[in-house]
Amino acid sequence: MTDNGHYGWDQGGRVVPAYALTQGRTRTVGPDLPLEALVTATELAVQNLPTLQVERRAIVRMSMQPTSVVEIGAALHVPAGVARVLVSDLANAGFLTVHLPQPTDAVGGPGQEILGRLLDGLRAR
Amino acid sequence: MDSAPARGGPQPEPGAPLGLLPLKVMVAGGFGVGKTTFVNSLSEIPPLRTEQEMTSLSVGIDDAVAIPDKTTTTVAMDFGRITVDDQLILYLFGAPGQNRFWFMWDELARGAVGAIVLVDVRRVAESFAAIDYFEDRQLPFAVAINEFPGTTEFPVSSVREALAIPPECPLVQMDARDPRSSLDTLVALVEHALTRSAR
Secondary structure: OOOOOOOOOOOOOOOOOHHHHHOOOOOOOOOOOOOEEEEEEOHHHHOOHHHOOHHHHHHHHOOOOOOEHHHHHHHHHOHHHHHHHHHHHHHHOEEEEEEEEOOOOOOOOHHHHHHHHHHHHHHOO | OOOOOOOOOOOOOOOOOOOOOEEEEEEEEEEOOOHHHHHHOOOOOOOOOEEEEEEEEHHHOOOHHHHHOOOEEEEEEEEEEOOOOOOOOEEEEEEOOOOHHHHHHHHHHOOOEEEEEEEOOHHHHHHHHHHHHHHHHHOOOEEEEOOOOOOOOHHHHHHHHHHHOOOOOOOOEEEEOOHHHHHHHHHHHHHHHHHHHHO
16 A cells, blocks of 8 residues: 555546446456455566556555455445456466465355464454 | 356466465444444454445346346445454455345355344344344354444343344344454354354
8 A cells, every 4th residue: 555545546537437447348257256355466467567557557566465356446446346357357367366265164164274263363453 | 157267367476475365254234233333443444345236137126127228236335354364364344234235145155254243222123134144044143232322221132032043143242333342243253153163
């Protein structure tokens, strides 16, 4: 985040409709990324930063720290579906690494080990 | 979708943080019960709001149907974040309350640690649907009575009875404006989820 607290993104300056950023696509190819999926920028993205279109550059900048799809959507003021498409494109181009939730219990939730770590972390706050 | 192509693009680069894992908790409850307050009191990031598309298929009977050619609309949803440790990041999602947004609940519930159902004792009936939903899906949940002025005279046991909350499900009295109280509520949920997963 920058000094103005907004991921270096200038609020309210959009002149291009959100869907134009994704060539009209509102869905990704393949399964949708969960809202909480985390992304981190790759070395390749850092090297290619100046060549990226402005929204994609903003996403890569945010992803220098682990950032979720939902945070990206909020920071760019685009619906979550648009953020998913942009993130998927960047991941497919090798610019982002995606960290998905890893359900391990019978009903799809996190397993015991993860819940134990979560509990320890929350209690330590 | 039955096919499962590799998603997430290429393999992690050397030097990229390894083992990052996102987690999520749903925050449910009727309109005005304090979901946004609860999320904001716990979040380390400024209050954020996301917009989610709603297609006409999922809308059902909705205002959007009356608007010709309007096939999608969006619903706003509050969320917050807690960085738990160097690998775990927990997201809190305030689930939109109205019935017509239930399609979003399925996505939010999938893979969640659990849910917190906020209750205003003056309007307990508004929490029935959420409790039913989480019981149906076997998602661990905790019920949190958000104390509004003048609501302390309601005994907790009567709320448990009125809402038919299972005995093993945590029921706490709290103040969503107080970060410590909200954190304690979250801890109660995770303890419950852990106990259940150990069974």
